[in-house]
Amino acid sequence: MKILIAFTTNYGSTATAAEMLKVQLKADAEIVDLKETDVDLEKYDFVILGASIYAGRIQKKMTTFIERNLQKLLSKKIAVYLMAGENNPGEQEKQLIKNFPESLLKIASVCGHFGDVINFGKLPFYFKMIVFLIQRSSSSRSNIDEKAIKDFADKINGMA
Ligand SMILES: Cc1cc2nc3c(=O)[nH]c(=O)nc-3n(C[C@H](O)[C@H](O)[C@H](O)COP(=O)(O)O)c2cc1C
Numbered sequence: 131m132k133i134l135i136a137f138t139t140n141y142g143s144t145a146t147a148a149e150m151l152k153v154q155l156k157a158d159a160e161i162v163d164l165k166e167t168d169v170d171l172e173k174y175d176f177v178i179l180g181a182s183i184y185a186g187r188i189q190k191k192m193t194t195f196i197e198r199n200l201q202k203l204l205s206k207k208i209a210v211y212l213m214a215g216e217n218n219p220g221e222q223e224k225q226l227i228k229n230f231p232e233s234l235l236k237i238a239s240v241c242g243h244f245g246d247v248i249n250f251g252k253l254p255f256y257f258k259m260i261v262f263l264i265q266r267s268s269s270s271r272s273n274i275d276e277k278a279i280k281d282f283a284d285k286i287n288g289m290a
Pocket residue numbers: 138139140141142143144145181182183184185186187213214215216245246247248253257258260261
């Protein structure tokens with residue numbers, strides 16, 4: 131089984147999660163940053179889509195990629211993960227529903243939330259303002275959920 135992990139990121143945590151996931155996968159997996167390069171889906175049996183949430187939305191590049199390739203994606207095995215600050219499972223589910231087509235979520239073998247990273251110093255001024263207003267501090271945090279990544283990978287490994 132050949133796996134593609136296709137991701138979009140603004141500040142890198144979705145890419146870090148992709149690397150951590152790849153390490154846990156038993157099958158051959160290739161990581162592609164959709165902002166850097168296009169991808170030929172024909173080569174893959176299993177496609178894992180990873181993106182991060184900003185003001186409720188994933189990157190436009192991921193949305194466009196899914197729209198353009200929906201029919202091909204629907205013919206593959208699919209899994210989806212998000213990087214997001216949201217901890218509430220009900221709200222996390224809403225984030226998935228809001229950002230991915232119903233048809234894709236319906237066939238997804240696994241959906242996961244892998245936590246979040248905020249590198250306050252790296253953010254532009256207006257993002258700093260938003261984060262400050264939400265968390266009432268200018269501290270950075272790194273909460274990548276290694277267990278969630280392992281559980282997600284185990285489910286996929288179990289399907290191979
Ligand atoms: C300006 C800003 C807005 C954000 N908005 C949301 C949000 O609406 N919901 C959420 O769950 N997380 C939100 N986050 C958290 C990000 O999804 C999280 O930091 C993620 O790890 C970023 O991924 P990236 O490094 O791949 O870009 C926000 C973060 C920033 C900096």
